[in-house]
Amino acid sequence: xxxxxxxxxxxxxxxxxxxxxxxxxxxxxxxxxxxxxxxxxxxxxxxxxxxxxxxxxxxxxxxxxxxxxxxxxxxxxxxxxxxxxxxxxxxxxxxxxxxxxxxxxxxxxxxxxx
Amino acid sequence: xxxxxxxxxxxxxxxxxxxxxxxxxxxxxxxxxxxxxxxxxxxxxxxxxxxxxxxxxxxxxxxxxxxxxxxxxxxxxxxxxxxxxxxxxxxxxxxxxxxxxxxxxxxxxxx
Numbered sequence: 369x370x371x372x373x374x375x376x377x378x379x380x381x382x383x384x385x386x387x388x389x390x391x392x393x394x395x396x397x398x399x400x401x402x403x404x405x406x407x408x409x410x411x412x413x414x415x416x417x418x419x420x421x422x423x424x425x426x427x428x429x430x431x432x433x434x435x436x437x438x439x440x441x442x443x444x445x446x447x448x449x450x451x452x453x454x455x456x457x458x459x460x461x462x463x464x465x466x467x468x469x470x471x472x473x474x475x476x477x478x479x480x481x482x
Numbered sequence: 483x484x485x486x487x488x489x490x491x492x493x494x495x496x497x498x499x500x501x502x503x504x505x506x507x508x509x510x511x512x513x514x515x516x517x518x519x520x521x522x523x524x525x526x527x528x529x530x531x532x533x534x535x536x537x538x539x540x541x542x543x544x545x546x547x548x549x550x551x552x553x554x555x556x557x558x559x560x561x562x563x564x565x566x567x568x569x570x571x572x573x574x575x576x577x578x579x580x581x582x583x584x585x586x587x588x589x590x591x592x593x
Contacts, residue, residue, distance in 0.1 A: 372525075399579065411526070411571065413580035424579045459525060471581060473518070475525035 370394045372474035374460050380480045381450055389445045389477045391460030400443045401461040401471060402435065404428075411459065417443065450481045484509045484576045488584035495562055495591050503557040503587045505546075505572035513574040515539075515548050515555040516581070520569045529557075529570070562591045 373392045381387050393400050402414040415425040417435050434446045443462075447454055457476045463469040489504040507513065517529040517539070530539030535550035544559045555572060572584040 374525075401579070403581070410585050411573075411581075411583040413582070416579040426580070461526075470516075470528055470531065472528065473526040 372460055372462055372472055374458075374474040374477050376477060377475065378478045378480070380482065383452060383481055384449050386446065386448050387450055387479060389447075389458050389460075389479070391443045391445070391462075391474055392441050393443055393460070393462030394464075394472060395441070397462035397464050397472075399423075399463045399465065399469070399471075400435075400437070401463075402445045403459045403461065403473075404456040405459065405476075406453075406456040414445075447479075450479075452481050455479055455481045484513065484574055484582045486572050486574055486582055486584035488570075488572045488587055490585070490587070492588040492590060495589070497563060497591055497593055498561045499591075501557075501559045501562045501566070501589065503570055503572075503589070505555045505557065505584060507553050507555065507572075507574050509553075509574055509576045511577050512550075513576045515546070516573040516575070517544070517546055517555070517557050518571040518573060518583075520571065520586075522568070526571065562589075564591050564593050567591045 375390045400417045405411045415429045416423045436444050459476045460474040461471040463471045485508045487506050514533045516531045518526045519529045530541040532539040532548035538547045546555050546557045567590050569586045569588050571586045573581045
């Protein structure tokens with residue numbers, strides 16, 4: 369069964385550094401998403417992406433964050449100048465169609481900012 | 483805005499016990515409702531969904547019915563197994579792309 373994959377599974381970085389989290393969505397899916405879950409808190413929506421542009425973003429997704437689909441398979445989340453409070457599990461998801469379709473999640477990347 | 487409230491855990495049960503996890507929501511319009519499950523060390527997996535009022539989603543012995551009159555989507559399973567130990571998340575999608583999640587309920591099933 370096709371699945372969403374994410375790398376790395378765990379990333380440790382120093383405060384102020386840039387990180388790139390990578391995701392490979394399911395191959396025939398057209399919509400892509402990033403969510404995060406700070407330890408002990410709810411899973412929160414960050415951004416959705418379609419046709420090479422952001423379709424929706426939350427207030428969390430400020431100028432520190434950016435997303436890109438650099439080729440036909442990868443979908444990345446870049447966090448510039450990481451802060452301690454960026455430590456969280458980051459989940460990528462994809463869906464075949466948009467609003468009405470089920471989102472399938474990857475296993476997550478645990479980001480630890482020291 | 484859209485929000486989901488689910489019962490707090492943790493919930494500890496014996497094998498073959500009945501499980502129910504309450505979930506209520508606030509949303510404008512007619513949201514779609516979901517239950518996702520997260521097994522230890524893994525990501526979020528879709529367990530079941532319902533897209534309109536009175537729909538019943540079911541999978542792996544779990545069921546949930548979309549009740550518009552009570553704005554609820556409670557998850558039930560008649561006889562749990564040790565392998566059902568996981569964190570369960572109720573979620574909704576309103577008129578946009580994002581999913582809004584509840585806080586999650588940790589369920590532990592003991593043999």
